[in-house]
Amino acid sequence: MEIEKTNRINALFEFYEPLLTHKQMDYLAQYYRDDYSLGEIAENYGVSRQAVYDNIKRTEKILEEYESKLHLYANFQHNAQNIDNLLAYIAQNYPEDQKLNELAHKLESIEE
Amino acid sequence: MEIEKTNRINALFEFYEPLLTHKQMDYLAQYYRDDYSLGEIAENYGVSRQAVYDNIKRTEKILEEYESKLHLYANFQHNAQNIDNLLAYIAQNYPEDQKLNELAHKLESIEE
Numbered sequence: 001m002e003i004e005k006t007n008r009i010n011a012l013f014e015f016y017e018p019l020l021t022h023k024q025m026d027y028l029a030q031y032y033r034d035d036y037s038l039g040e041i042a043e044n045y046g047v048s049r050q051a052v053y054d055n056i057k058r059t060e061k062i063l064e065e066y067e068s069k070l071h072l073y074a075n076f077q078h079n080a081q082n083i084d085n086l087l088a089y090i091a092q093n094y095p096e097d098q099k100l101n102e103l104a105h106k107l108e109s110i111e112e
Numbered sequence: 113m114e115i116e117k118t119n120r121i122n123a124l125f126e127f128y129e130p131l132l133t134h135k136q137m138d139y140l141a142q143y144y145r146d147d148y149s150l151g152e153i154a155e156n157y158g159v160s161r162q163a164v165y166d167n168i169k170r171t172e173k174i175l176e177e178y179e180s181k182l183h184l185y186a187n188f189q190h191n192a193q194n195i196d197n198l199l200a201y202i203a204q205n206y207p208e209d210q211k212l213n214e215l216a217h218k219l220e221s222i223e224e
Contacts, residue, residue, distance in 0.1 A: 018181035069130035072182075079222050086215040093212070100205070103198040110191050110222060 006032055012063040015072040024059040031056055083107050118144055124175040127184040136171040143168055195219050 009032050017025060030036040030044070031052075038056075042049040067073055090097075090104050121144050129137060142148040142156070143164075150168075154161040179185055202209075202216050 019178075066131075070127075070184075072184075075222075079219070082215070082218045082221075086212075086219065089212060089215055093209075094206075097205075100198075100201060103194070103201055106194045107191070107198065107219065109194075110187075 009060060009063065011073050012067055015076070016063050016066045019066060020059065020062070024055065024062070027052055027055050028059050079110055083110060121172060121175065123185050124179055127188070128175050128178045131178060132171065132174070136167065136174070139164055139167050140171050191222055195222060 009028070013028055013032065020028070027041060027045075030041050031038070036044075038049050038052050041052045045052070086107075087104055090100060094100050121140070125140055125144065132140070139153060139157075142153050143150070148156075150161050150164050154164045157164070198219075199216055202212060206212050
């Protein structure tokens with residue numbers, strides 16, 4: 001499995017997991033997050049390997065459709081970069097201003 | 113119509129509009145955004161007042177369900193407050209630091 005694709009699906013999963021069904025969540029988590037094989041997941045659930053494969057492919061498509069509509073992952077990456085740049089500048093130039101550092105670090109919750 | 117509810121539905125609509133069907137979008141926009149009456153919308157679409165009412169109620173429920181799962185509006189309000197606090201502090205204490213102000217104002221895109 002390509003590492004880039006795995007990372008992307010895992011990231012989209014973080015954002016859109018609440019919109020999936022339990023079965024979609026379970027299969028995807030076992031395959032991408034826990035690195036089980038299609039065969040192992042099929043055995044765990046007593047279904048065919050093809051059924052697991054089809055479900056995972058469909059779920060990947062659903063995640064990409066949500067991202068194309070809501071852009072949560074793309075926005076997150078954009079915001080995280082801007083916040084990191086600001087925090088680095090403040091750490092370097094105003095390390096002694098406690099209030100400024102406190103206000104700036106509150107923004108890190110956006111990255112979570 | 114209560115102004116608080118109107119504001120909330122309009123806000124949720126901003127975040128989750130891409131997840132609605134065209135009909136859901138149309139009815140909701142005319143009722144909440146453009147302030148048409150149920151009767152006027154019914155006439156525009158050649159359907160019963162009750163059909164428009166049912167559709168709008170269902171769409172409101174869908175919006176609240178998305179919010180209960182993804183919290184985009186709640187997160188937005190939280191982030192916007194933190195960003196405003198930081199911007200106000202910087203404007204007051206470091207108005208001359210152009211780089212700091214530039215980095216901080218880039219965060220305003222989070223509020224959009």
